[in-house]
Each structure stands twice: as C-alpha cells, then as structure tokens.
Amino acid sequence: MKTTSPPPLAPMPPGHWLLGHLRERETDPLGLFLRGRAQLGDVVRFRMGPVYVETLAHPDHVKHVLADASARYTKGEIFAKTRPLVGNGLLTAEGDFWKRQRRLSQPAFHKERLAALAGVMTQAAQETLAGWEAPVAAGQAVPVFTEMMRLTLTVVVRALFGADVGQESLRIGEAFTQALEVTDRRIISPLPYLPWLYRLPTRDNRLFQRAMATLHASVDGLIAQRRAQARKSGEGPGTDLLGMLMSACDADTGDAFDDLQLRDEVMTLLLAGHETTATSLAWTFHLLEHNPEQEALLHEEVDRVLGGRVPTLEDLPHLRYTGCVFEEAMRLYPPIWALPRTPHEDDEVGGYRIPKGDIVLLVPYVTHRHPDFWPDPERFDPTRFLPETSRQRPRWAYLPFGGGQRQCIGNNFAMMEAQLILALVTQRFRLRGVPGVPVVPEPLLTLRPKGTLPMHVHRRESAQAARASSA
Secondary structure: OOOOOOOOEOOOOOOEOOOEOHHHHHHOHHHHHHHHHHHHOOEEEEEEOOEEEEEEOOHHHHHHHHHHOHHHEEOOHHHHOOHHHHOOOOOOOOHHHHHHHHHHHHHHHOHHHHHHHHHHHHHHHHHHHHOOHHHHHHOOEEEHHHHHHHHHHHHHHHHHHOOOOOHHHHHHHHHHHHHHHHHHHHHHOOOOOOHHHHHOOOHHHHHHHHHHHHHHHHHHHHHHHHHHHHHHHOOOOOOOHHHHHHHOOOOOOOOOOOHHHHHHHHHHHHHHOOHHHHHHHHHHHHHHHOOHHHHHHHHHHHHHHHOOOOOOHHHHHHOHHHHHHHHHHHHHOOOOOOEEEEEOOOEEEOOEEEOOOOEEEEOHHHHOOOOOOOOOOOOOOHHHHOHHHHOOOOHHHOOEOEOHHHOOOOHHHHHHHHHHHHHHHHHHEEEEEOOOOOOOEEEOOOEEEOOOOEEEEEEOOOHHHHHHHHO
C-alpha cells in the first residue's frame, strides 16, 4: 500500500547558524521579505531564532488564510501585545466572542450612519490648517506626520464622543499617544508576550500604566455620564459612535455591550481610527512631492470640483482621482504592512506544508509590489485604481484594510476622512520636504515615516482664483 508523503516545507534563504534571519528582521524587514519573494517565490520560510515564519505573497494564498481556511488560524502573539492597550475589542478578540462584537458594532459603521461625520472631519482639518498659518508666514517647516496624527486623533475622539468633550479630549489624546508609543516598542521587541513582564517597574511600564489609568478614567467617566443623560432624558445615548455602540442590540439574542466591552471597543477605535489614516496621509504628501504630474492632476480635480469651497460628503464621488491618489499611497506604503496569523493545525499553501504553531505572515507591502499584478510596481500611478483598471486585478492583490470577515470595520470611515482631508490640504497648500532630511519607512505596528516628516508648506493659488485675479 502506497503512502502519500507530506508536502515539503517552503524554501528558506541562508541565515545565521543561531539567529537565522532575526538580525535582518530587526534591521530591514521590508527588504528581507521583498528579497525572499524575488529569489524564492511566493511562499518563503524564515527562522527568527527559535521561531519559524512563512511569508505568503500571492493573492490566492492571502485569500486562503483570510477567507477560505480562516478557521484554522488565530491572530497570534503580535496582536496579543496590543491587548493591554485595547483590551478584548475587535482587534484582539477571537472566535464566537469576536463574532458577537462585530455583529453589535457593524450598524454603527454603515455608510449612511457615517455621513453625519463628514462635517466633523472637515472642521477638524480646517482647525489644523489654520494652525499652519504662522509657520507658513515664518518659513518654518511643519511636522506633517505629527500633525496628521493629531488631526486624525481629534477626528476619532469627536466622532466617538461628540464635539463638546473639551479638555477631556486633550487628556484622552495625550494619554493615548503615550500608551501607543510604549505599545509600538513592545511590538518590535523580540521578547514574547508575557503579561507579567508588563508589570515590572520599568520606565516604559510605569509610563504605560499612568497613561492607561488616565484613559480608563476618562472613557469610563464619559460612558457613565452618557448613560445617566440617557436615563434622565429618555431620548437614548446619542448619535455619535459611542451612542450608536451603546444603543447596539443583537436582534436575535438581545445582547448589548456592557461598560467594560464598550471601553474596549472605544480603545480599539482610538487605535485603529487614527494612526493608520495619519500614516497613509503622511506618505501621500511625500509621494505627491516627488510626482509632480500626478500632483498637478490632483490639483486640477480639487479646483474644478470644489471651486475654493470646503468639500462635503456629496463631493466625494466627484473627487475620484483624489481617492485614487490615496489608494495608490496605501499600495506603496500599506498602513498595516504585515498581517500575522498562527495555524492551530497543519496547513498546506502553494504546495508547501505550513506546520502548526508557525507564524504565517501576510505582507501587503510585498503583495502590493507583486510584479504579476502590479506592472512597474515601484511607480506611483493613481490610475491603477480607476474602476476600469481595478476590475482587471484579483480582489486579494490589494489589502490595505485586511480582508475576509476580519476586514477593518472602519474602512469606509478612513476613506471618507482621507479624501476630505487630502482635498482640503491640497486645495490650499503644496508640501515640500526639508532638504537633507531623509524619509525612510519605519515598520512598527504601522508603516510610518521615521521621525516627524518635516515639510515646508507653500500657499497654493487655485486655478479659479488665478483666472479671477487676471481678469
């Protein structure tokens, strides 16, 4: 009787006898994984010390892990390192508990519910741009990445709690930024996720604990205040995101969020709702500087559609190239540059065995550059995302928001916010990098530009204004 031999393990590039590829993973992970695909194909095995990692680059393989065989995989240790920050919310929850959370949260993110937030986004953006007037007049550079982080955090705080949270908004923003910086350092640390490590009296742990105490007190206080107001008025908890989450009720079971679950979802939305969009906007401005033809096309569309006024939700379908610019920036610099999963049973992908317990790493940074699906992949070309071009690509060749049932619940929120902010900024200004300051990717939880991305901001005259002044 013939026995079928198991499929082989994926090919592995040469590495250090003890550390494997750990040093390259720490110093140049993007280059490591790009070279792996170019040299060995779409499934490559790496050894990070005692841990084995398989990277998958082909859209079919991405679909297998995120959709077809998703029940065989969990999110793994890297996402577990975010749990002290966001609790057991949508980002970190697994199994039936996650399905319940997603079902309860989904109605708050329907497009018609998000429509009311367009004004929140443009108001916050106008406030940010007003703050640029002084450095523009003085010829000083603006820290664009820092500014986008502040702007998108302001948007998500107001979207969650309404516009009238005042000083509480500042406390939440400052504390969340501190806690996130510690979380980023924990994610890139080679140390495993051991909760007791985070209780040791180190500087980072003390900073994190103080920030989280502030966040929990603020968020819990806002939830309690909102419940009290709803009871007193009898009119429900409100129409912002927090109010919609508080009103959520499972039609089949009658389940609703308790206060701890509400806090975890709020913390998750603070994380997912600001850093990813801020990072992608920062890269967009950097790419526009180095692609003047595409920048001119963007300016033409913004001037033609808006005529100098503030964009609204109704303008977005007409700002098609603006959306394409942002999508192309997310292709080249996907905010979530790697998606880890861990199989709880052996699997087979692309003809190779994936052992139980290995880390499977889907790398959008690599998939978005796959030459079979992206001609001249390093070129910045927003027309790739025009409908007639997008239809020619496999759905899973592009995944800036993940995919499958765990695709980012806030993708419509992020796209709406990015288009509005991008239109407002480019309507008024051209951004140019500071000579001699290198711009390099820093692959932490998100693929951010290293440092603050200082740029000089130059006022721009719209085509309509130029014509009017010359008439």
